[in-house]
Amino acid sequence: MSKHRPTWIEINLDNVAHNVRKIKERVGEQVCLMATVKGDGYGHGSYEVASVALKNGAEKLAVAMVDEGVMLRRKGIKAPILILGVSPLEAVENIVEYDLMQAVCSIELAEAISKESVKQGKRMKVNIKVDSGMNRIGVRPAEVVSFTKQVRDLPHLEIEGVFTHFATSYYEKDFVEKQYQAFKEALASLEEAGLDIPYRHCSNSGAVVNFPHTYLDQVRPGSMLTSPVKAQFPDLQMDLRYCFCWKTKVAFLHDMKKGESLGYNLVYTADSDRRIAVLPVGWGDGLPADLSNQGEVLISGERCPIRGRICMDQTMVDVTEIKEINVGDEVVLLGSQKDQEISHLEWTTILGGYNNHIVVRCLVTNRVPRIFIYQGKEAGKRVPLRPEMNKEIVF
Template sequence: MAINLRPTIAEVRLSAVRKNLQKLKKTAAPARVLFVVKANAYGHGAAALARLAEREGLAWGFGVSSVEEGLALRAGGIISPVLVLGSLYPFESFVEAINADLMVTIASLDAARQVIEAARRLGKKAVCHIKLETGMGRIGARKPSVLKIYDELSASGAVAVAGMYTHFSSADTDPRYTAQQLGFFSETAAALRERGAKNLTLHAANSAAAVTVPESRLDMVRCGIAAYGLADGFEPALALKTRVVFIKNVREGAFISYNKSFCADRPLKIATLPVGYADGYLRRFSNRADVLIGGLRCRVLGNVTMDMTMVDVTAVKDAAVGSEAVLLGRQGREEVTAQELAALADTITYEVVTLISGRVPRVYLE
């Protein structure tokens, strides 16, 4: 069992995840919810949250990016459906996926032929969802290729086509483009029905579309960011916390951190925190972000370093070694949000939480 002595942790409130999934499930009904837990559940811990959702019936199944992520869920005891959303390569990945009862994404004729070969080699039927490209420009086949893929898979007898899906590019910013993508999807779904396709699970909506575009919910919605509380109207689940490990007083003119990146303009009290960019606390937060100590906002001073960050605690009367520091989350009446940190780093909330590294223990609170 790993020993964790360093006080830097990511706290995940299971009650918030539960509440968010319940809200998504109610909003999407009768469509099912595929809980997207790729990238270690956006940094929140995939195995623990998948077990919560499976145990309490909060999701129909789970979406992952890779076969490895799916295998990790199976190793963690998850028995619900798991859909690998990424394009599989090398094609030997299909063998591992089929063995573990993972549903795979098929986005090309080559992939269709490889999954057929893998299923026949194993003597076990594969289950897949076909990915339609409607405007994301990432992976997926256009309508003519989708029809050919469906025909080849259906004729093989070795692969069950369980669904078809697409991915919205701009569901939170461009309703017209989203409607256009949904129109392309509906046309292809109709063409598949004309070919005799029955009981396909059709899905297109991500969190934004599931909440704001009712017509996109179809048979299933794929929700990630809202489940973690990082979309409007949902409750954030994750907090990044540590404790002060060193306190010092500096004179006017003293330099702080690498490259003399901060110079004190008056006498200051400085706290050192055992967290840095190796933990996912971005260097872009240098001299810009606030940390909560003693219920007050304390500015980061100088460059964030690999393992440590310095902050100004001059105004915190009782600041001492051992004082709690909240880098993301709430303390007293103050809160540092993922949205705030994302704006400082000119990025998105997804990146803020998924970059919290594996050396930061996840602690789960009810």
């Protein structure tokens, strides 16, 4: 953490290693593991998660956009990196320069990569993206053969993979089966046309847990690298761990009299004399404002309710029931302390809507330093506001 503001996230890379090994065990030796580390590794540090994944069974990586791939290359990652999203034509120079493998579903992008590959004297791999029913990006199964032929005929390009993405794999079976069927038909038509593509893939985390028959040649999980995914069927349950613990320290203590209110808009009024701890963290750090007057934190292993509105940089909690408390005491916002836990599920139940555990972790902003625990000890540190305090892990 920065010594100037004691709010930080501990990322447990040993748990990432555990999760990756469990995934590899689940999918088996024959299936290639492509670790999806977009969105800064779902808020856990994409370089760190990628490095640990590659040491524990992953062979390839996937990211959402060119700059995420460029960053990994600049840090020395050599493994194949697939860009899952559509890249603008302006990015093609970097795609080729940094040896990134682009997903293609428009001939303009494929042609631009081909042209740039010729210019830079390189051969580039691409993956064909098929839209099997999610209606996001991809070529329609009916067009996959003609599109693939067009790409195949472009100079300096090699079609390394063909893939699709499921819309409902975490919670619903029928639509997954419908998409899988559509994808399989697209694959069969490619085969019939003599288009042999080495890696066929569609399984994200939900499918790795729930639908083992969809693994094909490669799986592409993201969220399960750093958190449990609940299986729909009991016999498919996996032993996966959270890797993310958000902490801060008590900054200030004061007493409130019965009948007094606190914070913006005075949304909490004390019904008896209360002791309040102020924490140096708020929605400007990504602490969800909807936890105001609803969520709890852990101090000395006890649950303390959040009182009033969470502010941009500060949060008030009720510590009346804690026997001994001091400025500087450690507080857990999300994670475990002693035998208590504030779980991701607890937050997402309060928050509702689309605020699932993945969203919550990605919302933590750059103000919050990450401390990386690796091989049982603090091994690295990322402090975006004070880069001179960064410490790279030697993997």
